[in-house]
Amino acid sequence: MAKRGRKPAPNILKIQAGVRRDRINPDTPPVIPGLAEPPVPLSAAARAEWDRILPLLNESGLVSLTDGVALAIYCVAYGRWVEAEGHMTREGRVLTDAKGVPRVSPWFKIARDASDDLRRMASEFGLTPSSRSSLRVPKQPGKPNSLEAFIEGCNRSRKRRDGPKDGA
Structure with missing residues (x-):
């Protein structure tokens, strides 16, 4: 019987999301760092x-040597989606059969x-806005946070434009 409820998130995602330590499984097998080769021709x-x-x-830090198959599934789905969208761009989403009756292109279902x-696999790797919104990635020294840099830049330009706020 299948498990009920939400799928548990991997430890790395829990840590990046700032989950309490007692909610992180200490017995999870270690992640094997490195870049995998695709297990099938792509x-x-x-x-x-x-x-x-x-x-x-x-x-x-969201992928390891053991994630090659899952990443290949994501990439194969991406390849199928690109191919199907290309066919529909060239041929149209509605085709006419031999009797002249309009039919939905089989590429639409593909x-x-x-x-x-693609959407399901992307969320497994934190590649969608909703799956990424719960992540909290620790700051790395020397790497500016792009959102913080953007906000700081806006604040500086507002200060120059509006002038001093102390009534002087």
Whole structure:
């Protein structure tokens, strides 16, 4: 029987989200750092996504050598989605059959299924806005936080524009 309720988050995501220490499983197997090779041959679009996303996930500590299959599933879904959207762009979303009756392109279902798979797998790696919103990544020395830098820049320009606030 399947487990009920929400799926437990990986320890790294719990730590980054600032979860209490007693909610983190100390007996989780250790993460094996490193970059995996794709376990299956990938289409050109899927391989390009693999090459793009793997270094980003590795830098954030969200992927290990053991995550190759899950990441390959994400990349294959991405490749299918790109292919299906390309076909629909060229051929249209509605096709006419031999009798002249309009029908939905079979590529529409392929694109929809691939986007569902893509969304599910993306949330596993913290790649969606909602899954990322619960993360709290510790500051790294020497790396400015882009949101804080943006807010500071806005505050500086507002101070220059509005002048001193003390009534002088």
